[in-house]
Amino acid sequence: MANLQLSERVPEVAEDGVWLECIETGETYAPFESIRYTSDVDGLLEVRYADYPGFDAFSGRGVWRYADALPFEEGVSVPEGDTPLHHVPRLESDVGVRSLRIKHEGMNPTGSFKDRGMTVGVQAARRLGVERLVCASTGNTSAALAAYGARAGMETLVLLPAGKVAAGKVAQASLHGARILEVDGNFDDCLDIVRELAERGEAYLLNSLNPFRLEGQKTIGFEILERFYEDEGRFPDRIVLPVGNAGNTAALYKAFRELVAAGALDRSEMPTLTGVQADGAAPMVEAIENDRDSVQRWTDVETRATAIRIGNPVNAPKALPGIRETGGTAVAVSDRKITDAQQSLAENGIGVEPASAASVAGLRKLRRQGVVDADEDVVCLTTGHLLKDPDAAVAAGNDPEPVPNDADAVLDHVV
Ligand SMILES: Cc1ncc(COP(=O)(O)O)c(C=O)c1O
Numbered sequence: 294m295a296n297l298q299l300s301e302r303v304p305e306v307a308e309d310g311v312w313l314e315c316i317e318t319g320e321t322y323a324p325f326e327s328i329r330y331t332s333d334v335d336g337l338l339e340v341r342y343a344d345y346p347g348f349d350a351f352s353g354r355g356v357w358r359y360a361d362a363l364p365f366e367e368g369v370s371v372p373e374g375d376t377p378l379h380h381v382p383r384l385e386s387d388v389g390v391r392s393l394r395i396k397h398e399g400m401n402p403t404g405s406f407k408d409r410g411m412t413v414g415v416q417a418a419r420r421l422g423v424e425r426l427v428c429a430s431t432g433n434t435s436a437a438l439a440a441y442g443a444r445a446g447m448e449t450l451v452l453l454p455a456g457k458v459a460a461g462k463v464a465q466a467s468l469h470g471a472r473i474l475e476v477d478g479n480f481d482d483c484l485d486i487v488r489e490l491a492e493r494g495e496a497y498l499l500n501s502l503n504p505f506r507l508e509g510q511k512t513i514g515f516e517i518l519e520r521f522y523e524d525e526g527r528f529p530d531r532i533v534l535p536v537g538n539a540g541n542t543a544a545l546y547k548a549f550r551e552l553v554a555a556g557a558l559d560r561s562e563m564p565t566l567t568g569v570q571a572d573g574a575a576p577m578v579e580a581i582e583n584d585r586d587s588v589q590r591w592t593d594v595e596t597r598a599t600a601i602r603i604g605n606p607v608n609a610p611k612a613l614p615g616i617r618e619t620g621g622t623a624v625a626v627s628d629r630k631i632t633d634a635q636q637s638l639a640e641n642g643i644g645v646e647p648a649s650a651a652s653v654a655g656l657r658k659l660r661r662q663g664v665v666d667a668d669e670d671v672v673c674l675t676t677g678h679l680l681k682d683p684d685a686a687v688a689a690g691n692d693p694e695p696v697p698n699d700a701d702a703v704l705d706h707v708v
C-alpha cells in the first residue's frame with residue numbers, strides 16, 4: 294500500500310531541502326544523482342520538500358509562479374501554464390450543477406498540459422547533465438518533449454504506437470526535431486521499452502513516471518484553486534479529469550496534500566477527484582469499482598480518444614489513493630458520448646481533442662446517475678487542443694458545402 298504521507302523529517306540525502314522518496318518503502322534518494330530512477334527502486338518516487346508554501350508565497354505568472362513549491366527556481370520555459378478557467382453558462386445549465394468551469398490546458402504552448410511537466414522535467418535533465426531524452430507517447434508527451442528538448446538543445450527520442458497517434462501530434466514531434474520511432478504495439482508496450490532504455494542508463498525518461506514531471510503538473514491544481522477562489526470566494530467541490538497514465542490525478546492530489554501541509558487548505562476542502570476513462574481503456578475504473586489497490590493491465594485497448602488509449606496506468610499507486618482520499622470516483626464513457634461532449638464544448642467556443650471531452654462526458658453521466666449533486670461547484674479539465682486531432686474534429690463537425698463562385702448564388706445557398 295502506497296504511503297503518500299508528506300514526511301516531516303529532512304533526510305541527509307536532501308539537497309536544498311529537496312529529495313526523492315519511494316512511496317512504497319519510504320527509502321529516500323538524493324534528487325539529482327541518478328538518471329536510472331526506475332531500476333533500484335521498489336515503487337514510484339515522489340519529490341518531497343523540507344517546506345510546503347501556502348498561496349501567499351506565490352508570485353508571477355504561469356508554472357514558475359509556483360517556484361517555491363518546485364525543485365528549481367526556473368526551468369526550460371516556452372512559457373507554460375496560466376491557462377483559462379472558462380465560464381460555460383449554457384453547458385452549466387444543461388449539465389445541471391451550481392457552477393461549471395472548464396480549465397483548458399489545451400492553451401499551453403504545445404497544446405496540452407504536458408508542457409507544465411516538461412518545463413520542470415527537462416530542467417531536471419539539464420541539472421543531471423544528460424544528453425538524450427526519451428518518452429513513450431500517445432502523442433502529446435512526444436510533442437511536448439520534442440519542443441522542450443529542442444529548446445534545451447538535447448537529443449530526443451519518442452516511441453509511438455504505430456498508426457494510433459493523431460496527426461497534429463506527430464507533426465509537432467517531427468518539426469521540433471525528435472526522432473520518431475514507431476512501434477508495432479500499443480502505448481504500454483512503448484513504455485515498457487522506454488523504461489528498459491532508462492534502466493540501462495541509455496536515456497533520461499520523461500514520461501510521468503518521472504517525479505519531476507508531476508511537480509510541473511501539480512501547478513494545474515494550484516491554479517484551479519487560486520483562480521476559482523478569486524472568482525467565487527470558495528474552492529471547487531469537484532475536479533473531473535480524463536485519465537490515461539493517471540499522472541494528473543496523482544499530481545492534483547499532491548498539490549492538495551502540499552497545501553494542506555502548508556495550512557492553506559483544510560483536508561475537508563480538497564476537491565473530489567473524479568477520473569474519466571473511455572469504455573475501451575478503463576483499468577482505473579475497474580480498480581475503483583472493485584475496490585482494488587492496484588490496476589490490472591488491459592492488453593487490448595481501443596478508443597477514438599487515442600490520447601487515453603492506455604491499459605496500464607503507471608501512476609495508479611499514487612492516483613487511486615487520490616481518488617479515494619478525496620471521496621471521488623471513476624467512470625467510463627463511450628466514444629459516442631465523448632464526441633457529443635466535444636461538440637458541446639465546441640458550441641461553447643472551446644475546442645478540445647476527444648480525450649479532453651471525456652471529462653464533460655463523465656460529468657454528464659455522473660450527474661444523471663445522481664453521483665454528482667445539483668449544488669456542486671465543478672471544474673472539468675480539458676487536457677488537449679482541438680487541432681491536436683484534426684481528423685477527429687472533421688469527423689465530429691459540419692461538412693463543407695460546395696457553392697458557386699458568385700455572391701448571389703452563395704446567398705441563395707445559405708437562406
Ligand atoms: C489529451 C490528454 N488527455 C488526458 C491524458 C491523460 O492524462 P494522464 O496520463 O495524466 O492521466 C493524456 C495523456 O495521458 C492526454 O494526452
Ligand SMILES: N[C@@H](CCOP(=O)(O)O)C(=O)O
Pocket residue numbers: 428429430431432433434435499500501502537538540600601
Ligand atoms: N497521453 C500521454 C500518454 C503518456 O503519458 P505520460 O504523462 O506518462 O507521459 C501522451 O501524450 O503520450
